[in-house]
Amino acid sequence: MSLPARIGRGIALTLFAIYFALPLLSMLDFSTRAKGGAEGRTGEAWANLFQDEDLRNAIIMSLLLALFTAVAMVVLLVPTMIWVRLRVPGATRVIEFLCLLPLTIPAIVIVVGIANVYSWVTYLLGDSALTLTFAYVVLVLPYAYRSIDTALSAIDVRTLAEAARSLGAGWTRVIVTVVLPNIAQGVLGAAFVAVALVLGEYVFASLLHFDTLPVEIALLGKSDASTSVAASLASLVFVSVLLIGLSFLHRNRRSSS
């Protein structure tokens, strides 16, 4: 590569790095700044993450929601997708279409239409933020579908199942003890993505009036920007760790296959 080209590359990459790093570093600086224009640093905003009761409750709620959503997604989607491969291959297109549909319908549109459904849900199950699980499963469907679909494509589900059935296994046994272990990484990946998405979800929670972490952060922003920024950075770091862990998962799979 010629010298001018090298310099051009270097400059371009540096500018990109600055653009992406600046807001992140600013969050760190902003959230540790001393209050009232004083010099120096304070960890007050970060301590609030654990001391502010509303915030703490919201964090717990969001984590629970993430867990519930991941579990519900796996329970609903994995058997369905395996079943489609094994017994109803004709339905592949339909299921794929339905799973990817939430990508094309903006979340806010679903929120508008889901109010009636949710009045039934809260009537039947009570007014807990955990009922958001249902909406969130829909939301994470496209990402989860892709992850699991990739894993399923990598193995020959049919042959595996036929082998197990010929040895006397029933369908439940085939799915749970034969297919599932072979797509574990794909399922885990789907669960990771689900957790990451749920922790950042704001549209449903705010418009259906449930207090999750993002809703609480947004609310706090009006009175205590430093704590909001600290919480934002904390949730970003948490999600980064999840997603980067996920990319390691993928790399391991590639090297082991």
Added chain:
Amino acid sequence: MTTAAPDTSTERGVAVHLQDLTRTYGATRALDGLDLSIEPGELVALLGPSGCGKTTALRILAGLDVATSGQVLVGGRDLTRVPANKRDMGMVFQAYSLFPHLTVADNVAFGLRLRRTSTSARRARALEMLELVGLGQHASRYAAELSGGQQQRVALARALAIEPSVLLLDEPLSALDAKVRVQLRDEIRRIQLEVGTTTLFVTHDQEEALAVADRVGVMNAGRLEQIAPPVDLYERPATPFVAEFVGLHNKVAATVSGGTATVLGASVPVIDGSITSGAGVAMVRPESVSVSASPTGTASVVSVGFLGPISRVHVQTEAGDALMAQLPSALAVGLAPQDRVDVSIAGTPVLVVAG
């Protein structure tokens, strides 16, 4: 035949000289002082196992790789420092080199478009080239709509459309089915003779090399082991490496004296490069070995492989040599493992090397 079909102009070809080419990648030496001369209009095949440097040699000739030292001379001109896009060479890659967004005709005309040839002239030339490779009716298709063999024909037409000084074929058949491979290789030879372009053909398939080339160069570890017309190479391999690579060879104990070798009790002439006297190992081709059933035979059959017109019979001699014989299937009928057989050797010259 179109009117513009090239006349029998072997004089259109140019001579190619690769002089003392060395190419190192870090500690590995891909080429180690390669010398190779190609006559005008000649088709030379470079043959060798993967990693022997044959593709590196071709890519250096094309300008796609740079020699660490040495020279590339084409038609007397030193091209060593000339960039690839100024070399006027047509190259056919292993596979998937057609531009997918262009039709077959536009692919073939691509080089002419770069040379600012008029639209009508390059259209005509593209069609002419497509006729030459037998794909005139597919001009408006895309690469994705063609079979692998057809794609390689288009790639050949594209390379020839610019009337290259040298045609470079980099394992052009290796991604194809066996049947198409044979068909296309014969066609490549027909077309090359027709246009008379000096050609370098790189392959790891000895049958392919022997079938198409005027001369075959066998490469090993970045050097040319031997370069000779196919028949010579086959009958008079200069080194054990060539002998083994060019045909399956039996290694049989032999003694040499006075220009003949005694192998399995028979006297056989030795070829140049053999040891001149003493004990050694003879490289004997399977088709030089024949076996016949005999209750008093000195060898026994290990296995018989039926390959259609010919069969391969593996035998074990009492002396302990394991041999493979290749004979017409009619002669192998009735042989079964454990049968006693006599083994004899044809009088064709053999290479004997120090054991």
Added chain:
Amino acid sequence: MSSTHASGGRRLAAAAPALGLVPFLLFIGIFLVVPTVTVVATSFQGADGGLTLDNIRALGSEAALTTLWHSIILAGSTAIIGGALGALLAWLVVSAGPTSRLRRVTLAVSGVLAQFGGVPLAFAFIATLGFSGVLTEALRSWPGVDIWGGGWLFGLKGLIVVYCYFQIPLMVLVFVPALDGLRVQWREAAVNLGASRWQYWRHVAVPLLTPAFLGSVLLLFANAFAAYATAAVLVSQGNPITPLLIRSALTSEVLLGQANLGFALALEMIVVVAVVMTLYALLLRRTSRWMR
């Protein structure tokens, strides 16, 4: 193999596997299809439940049209800026080689930042460019420039700057595979046939990448058009974009005099996204003859 008496049972048996899909279909039906159908149906309902086109007509009001226009400007400009800069970054990354550290790091970071919409993103920019943001204060003290500029960050311009922060990484993620798809042989074949570096880009690389680039830009458009959370937190006054107008329609009783305007606006969003997806499908069909 007498089958007459068993055929009814067999037909049932053949349909039985499909029953395994019922839970999934039921779930999707309730939580995705019903809401979507509700949106469409309610768009045509008046406050009394009767059939009306008033809601749709209200979409033609100047306020609604301006908002839609702003939404399209926001999605369009960030798709184009994000698409161009993202493609540039993707190229810088790919040309560094398939195993380079630059590539690994950039892809991992992009994977995180592309998902980094929503509330935290808004606060990241408040912390950077807000009134007492880090960059704002730094530039205010030296060289004395005021980039706060009366709070542009909290309007449409601000949204454009902020959205690019997730649009560029998203572009990197979707465009790197397209660049990886450029085979070395194509460049070598072109060079071999006499192409200069510029001619290779002009005649081979750019035409080959154009469909992927346009497709990616359409995806970015849909992504920005549908985004809500960042804007909801950032924008303090007015409803510059459609999702925020929907919020007001949902939270305040009557907007622009129409009870079900929120549904009509949601329908409008569906239509815009559908148009984008149709364009995308047309694009695919145009190139499908030569794309694998």
